[in-house]
Amino acid sequence: MTRPRLISLLGSYGVVLALLLLILFGWARYDYFLGLFNITSVLRYNSMFALVALGMCFVIMTGGIDLSVGSTAALGSVVAALASPQGAWIGLGAGVGAGLCVGLINAILVTRLKIMPFVATLAMMLAASGTALLLADNQSVSVSYESGFTSIGQDNFIGFPIPAWIAIMAYVVGWVVLNFTSTGRGVLAVGGNEDATRLMGLPADRIKFLVYLASGGLAGLAGVILASQFGAGQPIEGVGWELFAIAAVVVGGTLLTGGVGSVGATLAGVLLLGILFNVLNFENGKGWISLSAYWQSVIRGLFLLVVVILQAKLSSRGSVAVRDY
Amino acid sequence: MTDTARQQLISRPFDPFDFMARYGTLIALALLILFNFAFTRNFATMQTLNVNLTQVCTIVIVAVGMTLVIATGGIDLSVGSLMAISGALAPMIFLGKIVPIDNVALAVAAAMIIAVGVAGLFGLFNGWLIARFRIQPIVATLVLFIAGRGIAQVLTNGNLQTFRVPQFQWIGLGRLFGIPVQVVLMVLLVIAAAWMLKRTVFGRQIIAVGGNERAAELSGIAVSRVKLVVYAISGLCAGIAGLVVIAINSSSDANLVGMGMELDAIAAVAVGGTLLSGGKATIIGTLLGAMTIQLVRYTLLANGVPDAAALVVKAGIIVLAVWIQQQGRRA
Numbered sequence A: 001m002t003r004p005r006l007i008s009l010l011g012s013y014g015v016v017l018a019l020l021l022l023i024l025f026g027w028a029r030y031d032y033f034l035g036l037f038n039i040t041s042v043l044r045y046n047s048m049f050a051l052v053a054l055g056m057c058f059v060i061m062t063g064g065i066d067l068s069v070g071s072t073a074a075l076g077s078v079v080a081a082l083a084s085p086q087g088a089w090i091g092l093g094a095g096v097g098a099g100l101c102v103g104l105i106n107a108i109l110v111t112r113l114k115i116m117p118f119v120a121t122l123a124m125m126l127a128a129s130g131t132a133l134l135l136a137d138n139q140s141v142s143v144s145y146e147s148g149f150t151s152i153g154q155d156n157f158i159g160f161p162i163p164a165w166i167a168i169m170a171y172v173v174g175w176v177v178l179n180f181t182s183t184g185r186g187v188l189a190v191g192g193n194e195d196a197t198r199l200m201g202l203p204a205d206r207i208k209f210l211v212y213l214a215s216g217g218l219a220g221l222a223g224v225i226l227a228s229q230f231g232a233g234q235p236i237e238g239v240g241w242e243l244f245a246i247a248a249v250v251v252g253g254t255l256l257t258g259g260v261g262s263v264g265a266t267l268a269g270v271l272l273l274g275i276l277f278n279v280l281n282f283e284n285g286k287g288w289i290s291l292s293a294y295w296q297s298v299i300r301g302l303f304l305l306v307v308v309i310l311q312a313k314l315s316s317r318g319s320v321a322v323r324d325y
Numbered sequence B: 001m002t003d004t005a006r007q008q009l010i011s012r013p014f015d016p017f018d019f020m021a022r023y024g025t026l027i028a029l030a031l032l033i034l035f036n037f038a039f040t041r042n043f044a045t046m047q048t049l050n051v052n053l054t055q056v057c058t059i060v061i062v063a064v065g066m067t068l069v070i071a072t073g074g075i076d077l078s079v080g081s082l083m084a085i086s087g088a089l090a091p092m093i094f095l096g097k098i099v100p101i102d103n104v105a106l107a108v109a110a111a112m113i114i115a116v117g118v119a120g121l122f123g124l125f126n127g128w129l130i131a132r133f134r135i136q137p138i139v140a141t142l143v144l145f146i147a148g149r150g151i152a153q154v155l156t157n158g159n160l161q162t163f164r165v166p167q168f169q170w171i172g173l174g175r176l177f178g179i180p181v182q183v184v185l186m187v188l189l190v191i192a193a194a195w196m197l198k199r200t201v202f203g204r205q206i207i208a209v210g211g212n213e214r215a216a217e218l219s220g221i222a223v224s225r226v227k228l229v230v231y232a233i234s235g236l237c238a239g240i241a242g243l244v245v246i247a248i249n250s251s252s253d254a255n256l257v258g259m260g261m262e263l264d265a266i267a268a269v270a271v272g273g274t275l276l277s278g279g280k281a282t283i284i285g286t287l288l289g290a291m292t293i294q295l296v297r298y299t300l301l302a303n304g305v306p307d308a309a310a311l312v313v314k315a316g317i318i319v320l321a322v323w324i325q326q327q328g329r330r331a
Helices: A003-029 A036-061 A069-086 A088-111 A117-136 A162-180 A182-192 A194-199 A204-230 A241-251 A263-286 A295-317 B003-010 B016-039 B046-071 B079-094 B104-132 B137-156 B166-173 B181-199 B201-211 B213-218 B223-249 B261-272 B283-302 B307-330
Strands: none
Touching: A003 A263, A036 A069, A036 A162, A036 A182, A036 A204, A036 A241, A036 A263, A069 A088, A069 A117, A069 A204, A069 A241, A088 A117, A088 A204, A117 B261, A117 B307, A162 A182, A162 A204, A162 A263, A182 A194, A182 A204, A194 A204, A241 A263, A241 A295, A241 B137, A263 A295, A295 B104, A295 B137, B016 B283, B016 B307, B046 B079, B046 B181, B046 B201, B046 B223, B046 B261, B046 B283, B079 B104, B079 B137, B079 B223, B079 B261, B104 B137, B104 B166, B104 B223, B166 B181, B166 B223, B181 B201, B181 B223, B181 B283, B201 B213, B201 B223, B213 B223, B261 B283, B261 B307, B283 B307
16 A cells, blocks of 8 residues: 555544544443443434534535534524424424524525625624524523423434434435435535536536535524423524534544535544543543543644644645645 | 726726725714714713723724734634633733732733733744644634633633732723723724735735735745734734723633634624735724624614624624625626
8 A cells, every 4th residue: 555545544534543542442441431321422412513513514515614503503492492382393393494594594695695605604693693592582492391392302212312313314314415416426526616517517506505505404403402402492502513513524534625525524523522522521530630621622622733733734745635736 | 907908997987886895884884873873862972982992992903913814815713712811811910820929010011911922822823833734724723712712711710810900900991091091002003003004015915915825925925924923913912802801891701701702803804895815904994894893783782672683783784795895896
């Protein structure tokens, strides 16, 4: 195996390798790390981030960005909580619908008005957050417990948390769409070179429209899970989710310039960042060290730092020539 | 420039979008002020002016640095976290939690210099990641966005630091010739940055890097150095803003200082007419942009509209401003 090939392989599977190593470390060091309770609680909590990161991954692959996902999730959680007395499915639909609305506006701003994704979704981040606060009257909205809405976030299906099932299904769909449909290939084409994509006759605007719509819908779904898991719609939750999602996508090896990306690696990125926090909790529990929760963000930041520096080194040295000069 | 091109320039018909892109923010600000004179009670008072100016100050100070960063085609997401770090460090120093210093003036001076300096160093670190490893600015500064607030929280163990030190709080509460000190600070920073951008070689280099990095490099500009310096300046500005915020509050809460500031600053820059893709920047525009956003919020609040609705309006303004600019450029 030649050296550049080895490096590019490491770039693709590095995150999976790191995830396996971290799990191995946790398994060897802590008694209950791979216990059912820990696994299900980690999955239950991180499935929300996984959904948001999946949408983000698609948006980033087209060369865009979606900063509105966090407040869209907050809006989704509020709308779902307000609709939950009408029934679990209606609550679910309302939350996802609210997310789709935000996604729709993002899509129109980006593809029709040609506003830079960064600005358009930044504005929608404010607008969605304002709408969530207005609807919720500045406080959290308790969900209906009679309608069964809370089972979406709290119950299990075949011994596995329902949110995790939802996330897994979303990732399977995402993987199939990316790899086996013309839209999916189009996503990568648009991110690789938008002008060339247009000249080849691919519907670049329609593809971009769809990714922003999907990102909004997935964020809304994450909001539904949030409301259902914690029993309340939370208008001020979701702060910083967009950046966590971007971090997970980047750790997964997707280039922010678009054109390259992997759905599976994004999931690995989410799990890696989530389990890192989990390991920290266990380490605190052992009593050898006592790190406050505040260390969590420092360690995540350091981790992101290591990953981006490694990526930059790999891409400048390996076969992936990112810069053309 | 060819003759035909020159002719086109001279005889170009009046383009409303171009006009709005140039003067829209100024007109909006003027209209807002007129509206308030007419409809908002007690608008024409010194108190209103002071409230608005002191609230907009920290945003403008951060946005000045942000404008320079954006002019090079970058972005700095870490400013809010750097404010938290500087806001956490300064009280630790002048309250003597690190090393006891007997002389208050000395302690305050040390606190200010070290806190702002550390923020500047973190800014330099951002620049180093971007220039040395060619990491995209949004990712490179994301690192400190996440880790920076954590560092501030770890430093203070998440505790609120309260203090009554008039010598320090002078920068947030004091007055120079009747004008609040932080307003003077803001004006000085704006003038210095505007002058630098327009009149110095370094200022022109910033614009050149943002306009076409490759061309700038080929024409002998030290692109890496330019980037290092603008991110360091952005860090310094954030550091100063952090001090102002905690001085006003008489307390420092690492969980809250500078929260969401990166978005406010970017919004001010965008509304002010600086191109977010780099290559064109206006510091005065940023000042006007920040004041417009602030005045819109004030107008809505003073007329009984809830703060949450003001967020939605702010979103609309950002989109509208950027859209008008783009139409102007295309024409």
